[in-house]
Amino acid sequence: MTAAPRVDTAQLMELLSVSLGAYYGDFTAAAASENLTASQGKTLTVLRRGPVTMRALAENLACDASNVTGIINRLEKRGLVHREPSPSDRRVTTLVITADGERVTDAIRAKMRTTEDGLNRLSDQDREHLSDLLERVFPARTPSVCVARISATE
8 A cells, every 4th residue: 555645736736825925925025126016027037038929928927918018018118128020020029128127137036035045045956956846847837948047147
């Protein structure tokens, strides 16, 4: 007879919920300190990985394209992003983060003390293990290229 797992899926889901809630609270407060909503801050983090189309951003943010238009309008007004026409299809708009947008994204991350403190308590081996686990649990959301690129900029 196989022993029951020490931590079942429901417990892991609850732990993820609590952890993501803490991360989201930390992120939201840091974004607000830069006069941004959480959605605007998340948009900048997505664009920090590289240019994306409006449609791809809407999918990433899990929201309607009309909401993305409003978010981009406000970020563009502040000089944090700009729109570029696609070279292959002029009907498609590509979104690009500006140097000011990159600075704001870095400032948000730097202000996420609760998250940073928690991660700093991990050994290098624990960090690698956590990264591997997150990539296995959420393979479509954590491409290795993005993770490598983000950590290279820090």
